[in-house]
Amino acid sequence: MGVWATRRQLSFILIFILLLIFLFVLVIAINRPVPTCGDFLANQGELGTDCGGPCTRVCSVETNDIIVLWSKVFKVKDGKYDFAAYLENPNPFGLLELEYKVKIYDTDNIPVKDVSGKTYLNAHERAFIFIPLVDLGFRIPVRAFISFPDSVEWKRLKGNIKKATLNVSNQKIEQVGEAIALKANISNDSEFPVASVELSAFLYDKDANVTNVSQSLLPSLAPSQESKIVFTWPNLTLDSIKSSEIFTRVNLVDGNTLDDTPALP
Numbered sequence: 001m002g003v004w005a006t007r008r009q010l011s012f013i014l015i016f017i018l019l020l021i022f023l024f025v026l027v028i029a030i031n032r033p034v035p036t037c038g039d040f041l042a043n044q045g046e047l048g049t050d051c052g053g054p055c056t057r058v059c060s061v062e063t064n065d066i067i068v069l070w071s072k073v074f075k076v077k078d079g080k081y082d083f084a085a086y087l088e089n090p091n092p093f094g095l096l097e098l099e100y101k102v103k104i105y106d107t108d109n110i111p112v113k114d115v116s117g118k119t120y121l122n123a124h125e126r127a128f129i130f131i132p133l134v135d136l137g138f139r140i141p142v143r144a145f146i147s148f149p150d151s152v153e154w155k156r157l158k159g160n161i162k163k164a165t166l167n168v169s170n171q172k173i174e175q176v177g178e179a180i181a182l183k184a185n186i187s188n189d190s191e192f193p194v195a196s197v198e199l200s201a202f203l204y205d206k207d208a209n210v211t212n213v214s215q216s217l218l219p220s221l222a223p224s225q226e227s228k229i230v231f232t233w234p235n236l237t238l239d240s241i242k243s244s245e246i247f248t249r250v251n252l253v254d255g256n257t258l259d260d261t262p263a264l265p
Helices: 003-031
Strands: 067-077 080-088 094-106 111-121 126-135 141-147 166-176 179-188 194-204 210-221 226-234 243-249
Touching: 067 126, 067 141, 067 210, 067 226, 080 094, 080 141, 080 210, 094 126, 111 126, 126 194, 126 210, 126 243, 166 194, 166 243, 179 194, 179 210, 179 243, 194 226, 210 226
Parallel strands: none
Antiparallel strands: 067 080, 080 126, 094 111, 094 141, 166 179, 179 226, 194 210, 194 243
16 A cells, blocks of 8 residues: 555544544533532632622622620619620621520629520621510629621622611600600601611710610601600619610611522533
């Protein structure tokens, strides 16, 4: 067989092999599953497995811990105490549900009460947790700690969330018998109604220390509506209180999350 014929046969064999390789790659490409945010793989530019990047699930590396600015217990009457904690969320993400546990210690540094609860947390906000009338019997609390689960489900939020304009005005502190009453008005200056308005009240002494706290929930407030609000604390006198503040909070996470709905393989 001549050299030319041998070369021709080798060319045919090479073309055939290349064609098989092309067909093999084509079959793999056609049958390869499309990457999703639920395939348990980091295969489309995610920061982690099925989170970050093109996926709306939030990766742990994108978040910082919730900051506890302070946590305290406040005596209401013998054996009954209010617990309060002031939190800060440094993240641009929210939580539909944040579980928490509170541990209260007495003067002997012995834990005397464990209390748990849950709340929501908006993005980049400071939030107030309040547990009223915790029964401690004859034990005297001196400090309290609040903790959260190691892993929480942060939610990426939609842009341009409508935020209500709520204004608190005409705050007055009055002596009512042996109690203190903090009275004020709240108005909804938005063009839409708001529901479940959380109202948190603080009383301060002359040194700007928080001496008493309370919390209330306003079921709804229509556009341009104004409502009266009242907080009361027993066994207080006006001379022990210097000033007050009332904070408002509305759940901006519920209904405003970006949720993945992947087609699982």
